[in-house]
Amino acid sequence: QSALTQPPSASGSPGQSVTISCTGTNRDVGGYDYVSWFQQHPGKAPKLMLYEVRKRPSGVPDRFSGSKSGNTASLTVSGLQAEDEADYYCSSYAGSYNLVLFGGGTKLTVL
Amino acid sequence: QVQLQQSGPRLVKPSQTLSLTCAISGDSVSNNIAAWNWIRQSPSRGLEWLGRTYYRSKWYNDYALSVKSRITVNPDTSKNQFSLQLNSVTPDDTAVYYCSREEGGIATGTFDPWGQGTLVTVSS
Numbered sequence: 182q183s184a185l186t187q188p189p190s191a192s193g194s195p196g197q198s199v200t201i202s203c204t205g206t207n208r209d210v211g212g213y214d215y216v217s218w219f220q221q222h223p224g225k226a227p228k229l230m231l232y233e234v235r236k237r238p239s240g241v242p243d244r245f246s247g248s249k250s251g252n253t254a255s256l257t258v259s260g261l262q263a264e265d266e267a268d269y270y271c272s273s274y275a276g277s278y279n280l281v282l283f284g285g286g287t288k289l290t291v292l
Numbered sequence: 293q294v295q296l297q298q299s300g301p302r303l304v305k306p307s308q309t310l311s312l313t314c315a316i317s318g319d320s321v322s323n324n325i326a327a328w329n330w331i332r333q334s335p336s337r338g339l340e341w342l343g344r345t346y347y348r349s350k351w352y353n354d355y356a357l358s359v360k361s362r363i364t365v366n367p368d369t370s371k372n373q374f375s376l377q378l379n380s381v382t383p384d385d386t387a388v389y390y391c392s393r394e395e396g397g398i399a400t401g402t403f404d405p406w407g408q409g410t411l412v413t414v415s416s
Contacts, residue, residue, distance in 0.1 A: 184338060216401070217401040217402060217403065226405075226406035226409050227339070227406055229403060229404035232396070232400065232402040232404075233402075270339055272401040274399045274400060275399070279354040279399035280354070280356065280357070281401050283338060283340065283341065284338075286338055286339070
């Protein structure tokens with residue numbers, strides 16, 4: 182199974198909104214509502230930002246939101262702040278054998 | 293608050309076995325609504341889920357197809373930790389290895405928290 186497809190980069194100015202996509206197939210993203218998003222700052226471990234497409238763990242600002250349409254899931258960061266600059270990764274349940282796939286990551290730059 | 297602390301060698305020779313341990317505090321490896329995972333990250337492969345162990349009346353394991361023939365993830369209930377063994381390593385296995393808890397169901401990808409990460413280099 183191949184990794185999920187994310188754009189390598191995205192950018193926005195402070196206060197703006199930016200959306201990052203994560204494209205899979207009907208055997209993973211499109212088939213199940215088990216898409217998660219992770220934020221990773223340089224040298225740090227990934228941090229869970231969204232799970233089950235749109236649910237936020239405690240402590241994650243509501244500026245982070247998620248959605249899904251067909252085989253593509255999306256992460257939207259509203260009201261961009263400097264600390265949002267990081268790499269973002271999606272993951273999805275991938276069916277048989279209880280597999281999990283990750284996206285290749287998107288580097289978000291706050292201009 | 294759950295915390296995961298990784299330990300193990302950072303340099304492994306080709307053809308040998310990579311071994312890492314993840315000590316759990318604030319939860320139990322026998323928790324029957326959690327699963328305990330190993331994930332690695334490298335520039336060439338990105339983030340790659342490797343495998344998990346979990347208890348649901350008995351112990352289960354799931355492994356990524358790419359490493360299925362070489363990997364073992366084991367719980368250690370006496371020390372409340374779990375381990376990763378990856379056999380017959382090559383330089384392509386060089387990566388930062390993370391342990392992580394997954395809850396809310398198996399393979400949901402709800403990985404939280406993560407260990408601090410261990411850069412393991414495969415080199416002679």
